[in-house]
Amino acid sequence: MPFNLLVLACLAYVAFLFLVAFLAERRAAMGRIGWLRSPMIYTLSLSIYCTAWTFYGAVGYAARSGLEFVTIYLGPTLVFVGWWILLRKLVRIGRQQRVTSIADLISSRFGKSNLLGVLVTVLAVVAATPYIALQLQSVTLSFGVFASGTPEGWALPNRDATAIWVAGGLALFTILFGTRNLDAKEQHHGVVLAIAVEAVVKLVALLAVGIFVVWGLGGGPAEVFERIEASPVGLWEVQPGRWVGLIFVSAAAVICLPRMFQVMVVEDGDEHHLARASWAFPFYLLLMSLFIVPIAVIGLERMPEGANPDMFVLTLPLNEGQGGLAMLVFLGGFSSATSMVIVESIALATMVSNHIVMPLWLKLRPKAAISGDVRRIVLLSRRLAIVAVLTLGYAYYRMSGGSAALAAIGLIAFVGVAQVLPVLVGGLYWRGATKAGAMAGLVTGLSVWAFTLYLPSFGPDAVMARSVFTEGLLGIGWLRPEALFGVEGMDPLLHALFWSLALNTLAFCLFSLLTFPGPVERMQGAAFVNVFDEGGGPQGWARGRAEPEALLIMAQRILGEENALALFAAEARAQGKEGYLPDATPDFVAGLERRLAGSVGAATAHAMISQIVGRATVSVEDLMAVANETAQIMEYSAELEAQREELTRTARQLREANEKLTQLSVQKDAFLSQISHELRTPMTSIRAFSEILTEGDLPPELVANYGRIIHEEAIRLTRLLDDLLDLSVLENGSVQLNIGVANVQQMLDRALAAAGHTRPERSFLIIRDLPAENIFVRTDADRLVQVFINLISNARKYCDAAHPELKITVRQRAGKLSVDFIDNGSGIPKQQQAIIFEKFARLTDQTRAGGPGWGWPSAAR
């Protein structure tokens, strides 16, 4: 079969998957989810447990170690058959807490500690990397087998290039369908449907090969059984320790693998689906393993010595000239590899983005959390994380050189993710488990695993020096990676599994007992451990109790006006109420909550909807969740925001104070200059004429004249001094008011007479309302008259009308009296009205007509 045809078939298959995913996404976007979320799809999506490792590697495993490969299927089977014990609780919690990944679950359980989230994320990435590398390797390998196994005998141009193309294509697919939308509840209908299709393809392919081998090559079941009895595969004796260990580790893996958690809990966490899957998934596994042994036995018989048993599934049909069947197998293997990588990288990207990138970003750019710029960043960080995860996988593939047997790599990864198990189980069943315990357990497990299994897997002198293998870490004999604490001769895998999980669990329990859980931890602990006690599972929203208007207003606040309106309009259309607000049906409210959760976090959205829908109360757990969620985001930002505002406020106050001081200082200088002029001018006349008079020798009429001038100027001076003293007394607030009863009309008469001296040469029309003025008030008459004088003098001095007039009106309102003085001058410019009651203010310096400007201030007081 030509290489081009193979590539073409491969591309056509990928295009078909794209189409499936695209159609599913579109269907979901139109709200017709229907069978997209059904027990069958759920079960098929679980089949990503069967990766290329299972697809190709199981036969190799059987050829090398007999029936031991069954353990890899037995573990998950036990977990699913006993779903009532653990999975049901996991799914229920995942749904109630709106968990987005296994890291999120652990972090959420232990007081929403992000540090734990980071730890689990790191563990998951480290463990998944070789696993992803394995998938790339298997695809490349199968390409290679195809190449060398065909009669045409073309050679694969370049294996690394193939791996790169595969990795790049997977990244593209994952980004396209894995990061299309952003919701707290991570659901990717397109991806799920695509992997369901792939699940069918790989099962059909494997069954087809099995049938071909048993009936086509083996001559029927009976004969095949005889051959198995006769072959070395049937002679392998069961090692009980290894069996128990492997069943346990694969059971742990099916619970803890990020991709399994993604399809089991996050994508479609429905207990009814789980109930169906509890027998359907083991059944699928059974079908997948049905023909492994026959294929292995016949392969060993028929294939040449030294042929890689990992590839028997592919090489057998090729050898027999079954090109079509081989193509189907190739696509089956391709499906196994791609579906695993796609879901794994979505799960890892969610974890990396939610627990590492976003917290960092929020810390660095706290303001952006408020401004709502988050969505773009989350999507971007997920896309970058997907690329990073695949790059890591590719790098591992290049580093490991594609040498190790497939099963070995898979098991290393299994033991790695199994480190989460103690903390997970403890978190679900033991209220005493604490964050410190979880940290201690995870760190211990991760380190022991890395030291005893992961790092040694690169081979001596790759990461760890050979001397560490033979003499132990730092030359300490009992710190040898494959013989920890002097336990020698144990299977390396079992050795690593035993020590890592034992020490992990020990540290977890010990630290949990020694430390005390915080309030949020206790709350979450109770919510997790007693998840079945309260309320009975996920509740939908009751019909018709929410006001659509209220929902719309809230949605607008969070999603933005346009988005919210579009959402409501679409729903109204769907309900056949175009142009009106849609009814708040339970489905709509639930959908709205999911939308909001994408923006403000699941717990917040839930609490907000609760308030509007009027569910009895928002529970304490809800509030705690809100507080925490919000706190995480707001803490950084609010604090900074507050500080910034405080600073701005202080700066503004300082600036204002400074401006005021400058203004006052200018006013003071102007006032002193003014007052100096006002006082010196009369004094100049007085001094000059008194000197003239003392010299004598003057005609009497001049003496009289000069005497009169001196007197006049002395009076002017006195009046200035009086005004000045008046002001300073008022200024100090130590005025002794002399309260009595006085007639307004008489006071105005007095004031007009006194103010008449100001610019007496000017004719000034006074308009009064005598009857209204005839009224008695309780006041300090002298002071009030002085105020009147100031106001009238000001009008006389500054009124710039050609025929100046002053209107005095007296009004009584609510037991208070107001006296208005209104002249017909141009008035005080608006922007300067604010300063007229300032002490020394005069509007312009050129004004020469009057005094230093202390009339208005005393009027204001």
Added chain:
Amino acid sequence: MASHVLLIEDEPNIAEAIRFLLGREGLTVSSMSDGTGAAEAVRAQKPDLVILDLMLPGCSGLDVVEAIRANPETGGTPVLMLTAKGAGRDREAAERAGVDRFMTKPFSNADMLAQVRELVGR
């Protein structure tokens, strides 16, 4: 021939006092009460001395001094400036504008006459 003094002062009583003092000294005095047209009057009358108040209605005394100094015909005329403000700033501004003597109000008559005599060169 008697020296001629042009007095520009807006306070009528002060102007009256100065006119009396200088007249008694045998000087002829013509007076104006505001600064507009003052420089014109100096050019027309060619006085031996100009006595000028700093704060005048219409314009500042400094403007008047600058106008006098700017005209080559009147540029050499001595100027005695009076002011009731008396801040250091005003004195400096006056000296920069080209005032020959600067007196703060109130002044003693003797001092004023001494300054005038010195400025008209007698």
